[in-house]
Every structure is written in C-alpha cells, then in structure tokens.
Amino acid sequence: MALKITIAEAGRYVGQEVTIGTWLYNKRSSGKIQFLQLRDGTGFIQGVMVKNEVSPEVWEAAKALTQESSLYVTGVVRKDERAPCGYELSVTNVEVIQIAENYPITPKEHGTEFLMDHRHLWIRSKRQHALLTIRHHIIQAIHDFFNKENFIKVDPPILTPTSAEGTTSLFHTKYFDEDAYLSQSGQLYMEAAAMAFGKVYSFGPTFRAEKSKTRRHLIEFWMVEPEMAFVDHEENLKIQEHFVTHIVQTVLKNCQRELEVLERDTTLLEKVEPPFPRITYDEAIRLLQDKGHHIKWGEDFGAPDETAIAEQFDKPVFITHYPTDIKAFYMKPDPERPEVVLCADLIAPEGYGEIIGGSQRIDDPALLEKRFEQHQLPREAYQWYLDLRRYGTVPHSGFGLGLERTVAWITGTKHVRETIPFPRLLNRLYP
Missing domain, CATH: 2.40.50.140 (Nucleic acid-binding proteins)
Structure with missing residues (x-):
C-alpha cells in the first residue's frame, strides 16, 4: 500500500x-x-x-x-x-x-420526508456535507473569538428546577421526587459565572417545547450565551457586532469551496462589518405601519414583520428598546423611559429573522424582587438568582446567539432542519 x-x-x-x-x-x-x-x-x-x-x-x-x-x-x-x-x-x-447493495438515496430527486427518514445517510451528500462543514467552522470561530477576548467557558446544567424566562414552553421530567425541566437557556447560571469570572460564555443544547412548524424553529438547538460583568447596553451591542463579523468573515475565508457547492451568493455577507444599523422598537413599528402591517405598539414582531424590517438594510440590523411588558423579567428598564428595556434583537438580512437576543440585566435587587412579583415567579426558586444582586451587584449584560439560524443565514439555507446533523422537529424524533 x-x-x-x-x-x-x-x-x-x-x-x-x-x-x-x-x-x-x-x-x-x-x-x-x-x-x-x-x-x-x-x-x-x-x-x-x-x-x-x-x-x-x-x-x-x-x-x-x-x-x-x-x-x-x-x-x-x-x-x-x-x-x-x-x-x-x-x-x-x-x-x-x-459492495453496498440498494443504497436508498440515489442521484434522482427525493421528497423531504424521505430524506429526513434517511438523515443518517443524507448527510453524506455534497450539499449536506458542505452545510455541516460550515457549521463546524462557525463553531470554531465562536470559540476562537471568545478565547481571543479572554472569556471563560462555563457549562450550565441541562436539567433545571425553573425556567429562565418564565414561560411554559418547557419539557418536564421527574428528578427523583422533584419536578425538573430541560433547559431553555443557560443565561441565569451564566450571570452567576460572570460574577465569578468577569466574562464567560456557554455553548450547548437548549430545548423549547413550542409546537411550531416554521422553517426557523427546532425543538432542540444550540445556543452560545455570553455574559459580561461591568458591561452596559451600548458595550454589549458593540461586542455583538464584532462577534458576528468575526463569524461571517471566518466562513468567507475558510469555506469558499463549500459556499460554491451551496451556490451561495456572498454579496451581502461581504458587507458584514461594524457598525450595524440600529432602529428602535418605536421606529420599527412606524416603519411596519407605513408598509401596511397591522401591528400596534406593545405587540411583538412576527416573521413577516422581521423580514420587512430587514429588507430596509444590507447588513444585520439591531432593533432596540422593546416594551418592558413583552420582554423577559430580568431585562433592565431604560432609566429615562421605564416602559422600554435596554435590549436589542439582531435581525439577519434576507428573511432569516432574529439570530441574537440580548440585553442589559437588572442589577437592582429591589427592582428584581418587584419583577418576580409582576411575573408571579416563586421567590424560593429564584432566591439564588437574587443573591447575585445582594452580594456585589454590578452593571452586566449578555446575549444569546442561535447556532442553527446563524448557519442557515450564512449558508443561504431556507430551513434550519438542514443546519443540524439530526434535527428534532415537532413530529420528528427519528433517526
């Protein structure tokens, strides 16, 4: 040989x-x-x-x-x-x-359900190989960015006693004689880690029991969640800009062959560099109303709304200062306008929707207790989280980036089910 x-x-x-x-x-x-x-x-x-x-x-x-x-x-x-x-x-x-016999995926066209039933074989094809190779490079770029910026990787638990966002879209299980849930976010634990290490990030699977069948949703997906002590809302946005730019530029540099296999037009990707455009929630509402969308102040954006906003820009766009009532309990209200919070969603171009959600977190223990009451959250379950404000509270911020949506955007893939090796969808737990 x-x-x-x-x-x-x-x-x-x-x-x-x-x-x-x-x-x-x-x-x-x-x-x-x-x-x-x-x-x-x-x-x-x-x-x-x-x-x-x-x-x-x-x-x-x-x-x-x-x-x-x-x-x-x-x-x-x-x-x-x-x-x-x-x-x-x-x-x-x-x-x-x-000698392989009767390989089921032939060069002819196959239906999506057939290919999903044979996902264990479908990933051998050139297109799927290119997609998952780019996913690998994005994951590597994420780690490289945070290592360069001196973040510490911390792994939060997957089994938790409470919800990070106070929602009911959780997978319930029994933890011996207690109730437990599959994590929908590691954020609260990352805030604790940030108070110990300054700048931290987690990167792992999260679970949402939402009965959604859209092309943007998975039941199990991967999130990277940084948290940073002594970082305010404005600094948080700048970090996100540099982070996303690093990911995109890494793919453009290292994955030219894979992008060619996918026939991805990289014109807009090549424009991704700081600063990103920003509009407030108020401005976004006016923009949508001018375009004929039936949406009122205080309502959240749906996929068509996000797409209409993104179409006005050739880069990812931040939508900032959402109403306090439609955002999570831990987000810090704007001191000059308490009815909105110091937050931002980053919307990708070309109709790929939100890829990052982030905010400055509440650092005032009295205000956090008040938010517990407003959201009817059990004080005993969140006592440890309140301790973070009682013992050395500081301004701090963080965000979460969904890996599969980011892969879909960068690769130009319509459905997120192709951006993860073995997707878990509403009606699919096989293979």
Whole structure:
C-alpha cells in the first residue's frame, strides 16, 4: 500500500502515488475509462481509471462498485484546475472493502420526508456535507473569538428546577421526587459565572417545547450565551457586532469551496462589518405601519414583520428598546423611559429573522424582587438568582446567539432542519 492520506491532503502529494480510504459517491464510464467520484469525509475527488493502465482484475473490481461501496483506492495525484478540489487521482489499484447493495438515496430527486427518514445517510451528500462543514467552522470561530477576548467557558446544567424566562414552553421530567425541566437557556447560571469570572460564555443544547412548524424553529438547538460583568447596553451591542463579523468573515475565508457547492451568493455577507444599523422598537413599528402591517405598539414582531424590517438594510440590523411588558423579567428598564428595556434583537438580512437576543440585566435587587412579583415567579426558586444582586451587584449584560439560524443565514439555507446533523422537529424524533 502506498502512503495513506486523506482527500483534503491531496494537494501536498502532487505527482506521488498515494492510497485513500473512500466511499464511491458516484461513477460513470466512457468504455475504456472509468470516472470514480470518491469521498472520504474530508472532501471529494475524482479518480480516473484507464483500462489499459490497470490489470483486468482491478478494472473489473472497479466496474462492480456500487453507490456508497467502500474501498481503498491507490493512484497518482494530478493537479487539475477543472476539478472541484483542484486535483484528481490517476487510479492504479482498488481494494474493495464492501459492495453496498440498494443504497436508498440515489442521484434522482427525493421528497423531504424521505430524506429526513434517511438523515443518517443524507448527510453524506455534497450539499449536506458542505452545510455541516460550515457549521463546524462557525463553531470554531465562536470559540476562537471568545478565547481571543479572554472569556471563560462555563457549562450550565441541562436539567433545571425553573425556567429562565418564565414561560411554559418547557419539557418536564421527574428528578427523583422533584419536578425538573430541560433547559431553555443557560443565561441565569451564566450571570452567576460572570460574577465569578468577569466574562464567560456557554455553548450547548437548549430545548423549547413550542409546537411550531416554521422553517426557523427546532425543538432542540444550540445556543452560545455570553455574559459580561461591568458591561452596559451600548458595550454589549458593540461586542455583538464584532462577534458576528468575526463569524461571517471566518466562513468567507475558510469555506469558499463549500459556499460554491451551496451556490451561495456572498454579496451581502461581504458587507458584514461594524457598525450595524440600529432602529428602535418605536421606529420599527412606524416603519411596519407605513408598509401596511397591522401591528400596534406593545405587540411583538412576527416573521413577516422581521423580514420587512430587514429588507430596509444590507447588513444585520439591531432593533432596540422593546416594551418592558413583552420582554423577559430580568431585562433592565431604560432609566429615562421605564416602559422600554435596554435590549436589542439582531435581525439577519434576507428573511432569516432574529439570530441574537440580548440585553442589559437588572442589577437592582429591589427592582428584581418587584419583577418576580409582576411575573408571579416563586421567590424560593429564584432566591439564588437574587443573591447575585445582594452580594456585589454590578452593571452586566449578555446575549444569546442561535447556532442553527446563524448557519442557515450564512449558508443561504431556507430551513434550519438542514443546519443540524439530526434535527428534532415537532413530529420528528427519528433517526
């Protein structure tokens, strides 16, 4: 066996004979030449086998290969500007590991439900491979940003005794003889961590028991949630701008091939850099009313409203200062206008909706107790959270970014179900 490499490493071995462990993605033949489309998880490459350059046994072995058969392929790496990866393999030998029989996902068109039922196989396709590769790079960019900015990663619990936002959209379970819920946010715990470490972030799965079937919603999704002590509302927005810009620019730099596979127009992505435009909730309401939307002050925005607002800008846009009554209990009211809070939602362009929600948090213990009463939250369950204001309270802020919506926006993918390896939807818990 020649030197064993991966497809991603092929460019370092031009002119050399190498062996790659692969699966057959597809193939075609022109009689005396077989073109093998190969994949190994790190990329895709074409293997070209010429009949009079290999033994009859090797030729017949290649002819017998079916879609998704596994094999070791040996050949000489050649540079080819026309090839998607820039290289191809002049095949000299194949060693068949397994001949796959009746692979269900053929090159023809399949319905979404069929593909979702076979998600464990669908992720092998070029489009899904590109999507999930970009997801990986976004995750890496998130960690890189916070490491560079000296944040500490803290892991909040997934099983919690209370809700972070006082909602009823929680998955209930029993924790021995107590009630418990799957976390819908790690934010409250991250506030405690921020009082210990200054700047912290969590990154993990969250769960929302909302019976929603929209293209923007998942039952289980991943959130990154930073919290920062001694940071006010204005500083919070600037951090978000630099954070999102870092993610987008990282993808543009490192994922050109994947973006090409997805046929993603990157024109608007290339414009993503600070500062982002901002409008207040009041201004957004007037804008929507002028456009004929039937919405009143004090109502939250739906998906069509967010899309109409985003269409006015070519970058993500902050909508700030929402009414206090429609936002979470922990958000700090504007001292100059208590009926609105020091918060912002970041709306992505092109109809992808909210990707970040954030705010300055209440730091006054008396006001927080009052909000407990207004929201009818049990004092005993939140006593530890109140302690954060009783023992060294400081101005502090944070935000949460939804990973799958961010991946959908950057990749130009319509439905978030394709941006996570195994999506959990309202009527789907398989595979």
